[in-house]
Amino acid sequence: MGPGGRWVRAAHTALSAALALGLLLHRTDLQKQEERGELLQPLIFVLLVLCSILLYFKVSLMDPGFVKPEEEVKEGEDKGQGVVIPQLPGDVKLRRCGYCLVKQPMRAKHCQQCQHCVRRYDHHCPWLENCVGERNHPLFIVYLSVQLVVLLWGGHVAWSGLYFEQSREWLQHNIFLLVSFLLILIFTIVVLLLLVSHLYLISCNTTTWEFMSHHRISYLRHSELENPFDQGIILNLWRFFCSRHLTAWENIYFHKNTEPV
Numbered sequence: 001m002g003p004g005g006r007w008v009r010a011a012h013t014a015l016s017a018a019l020a021l022g023l024l025l026h027r028t029d030l031q032k033q034e035e036r037g038e039l040l041q042p043l044i045f046v047l048l049v050l051c052s053i054l055l056y057f058k059v060s061l062m063d064p065g066f067v068k069p070e071e072e073v074k075e076g077e078d079k080g081q082g083v084v085i086p087q088l089p090g091d092v093k094l095r096r097c098g099y100c101l102v103k104q105p106m107r108a109k110h111c112q113q114c115q116h117c118v119r120r121y122d123h124h125c126p127w128l129e130n131c132v133g134e135r136n137h138p139l140f141i142v143y144l145s146v147q148l149v150v151l152l153w154g155g156h157v158a159w160s161g162l163y164f165e166q167s168r169e170w171l172q173h174n175i176f177l178l179v180s181f182l183l184i185l186i187f188t189i190v191v192l193l194l195l196v197s198h199l200y201l202i203s204c205n206t207t208t209w210e211f212m213s214h215h216r217i218s219y220l221r222h223s224e225l226e227n228p229f230d231q232g233i234i235l236n237l238w239r240f241f242c243s244r245h246l247t248a249w250e251n252i253y254f255h256k257n258t259e260p261v
Contacts (some may be wrong), residue, residue, distance in 0.1 A: 019183070043118070067117040067118070097117050120247075
C-alpha cells in the first residue's frame with residue numbers, strides 16, 4: 001500500500017467519522033431520539049456507518065483479481081492432465097502483457113496504477129486506490145449499496161436539524177449541518193449514478209472498460225455478436241453475485257460465437 005493510498009483511506013475514514021459524529025451531536029432527529037432514550041435508530045445508524053467503512057477497507061485492500069505468473073505453470077499442469085484449454089482463432093490472440101510479462105486471460109487488462117494485470121478488469125477507482133476486477137467487483141456493489149443507504153439517511157438527518165432564518169446567527173449555528181447536507185447530496189448523486197450504471201453493466205455482463213473501449217478490444221471487435229458474454233439477465237446476475245470461482249471467459253466466448261444462427 002503506497003503513501004497515496006494511505007492518505008486517501010485516511011481521508012475517507014476521517015470524513016465519514018466527522019459527518020456521522022456531527023449529525024449525532026447537533027440538534028437533529030437522532031439527537032432528539034437519544035435524549036428521549038430511544039437508542040435503536042442512532043445505534044443502527046452508527047453500525048451502518050461502521051459497516052460502510054469496513055466494506056470500504058475490504059474492497060480497497062483486497063486482491064481485485066491480479067493475474068499471477070504461477071498461474072501459467074498451473075495451466076501447463078492442467079494441460080498435462082488432459083484438461084481442454086480453449087484455443088483462440090487467428091485474428092483474436094491472448095497476448096502476453098508488455099509490462100508484467102504474464103499471459104493475459106480474456107477480459108484482463110494491465111492497470112498502470114496498480115502495476116498488475118487484473119482479471120475481468122472494470123476500472124481503477126481513485127477513491128479506493130485499487131482496481132475493481134473479478135474478485136472484488138461484487139463486494140464493490142455491496143459497498144455502494146450500503147454507502148447509498150448511509151448517505152440517504154444522513155441527508156435526512158442533516159435536513160431535520162435545519163431551520164431557516166435570514167440572520168447571521170442562523171448561519172453560524174447551522175453552518176455544519178448546511179455543509180454536511182450539501183456534501184451528502186453530492187456524494188449521494190455520485191454513488192447513485194455509479195450503482196445504477198454498474199448494475200446495468202452487470203445485467204449485460206460487460207465491464208466499464210469494455211463498454212467504453214469496445215472498438216479497441218480485439219475479442220469484441222472480431223466477435224460476431226455485440227456482446228459475446230451476455231447470457232441473459234438472470235444468469236448474468238447469478239454468475240456475478242453467486243459464483244465462487246474465477247470464470248474461464250474463453251469458454252463462454254467460443255460457445256457463443258460458434259452457436260448456429
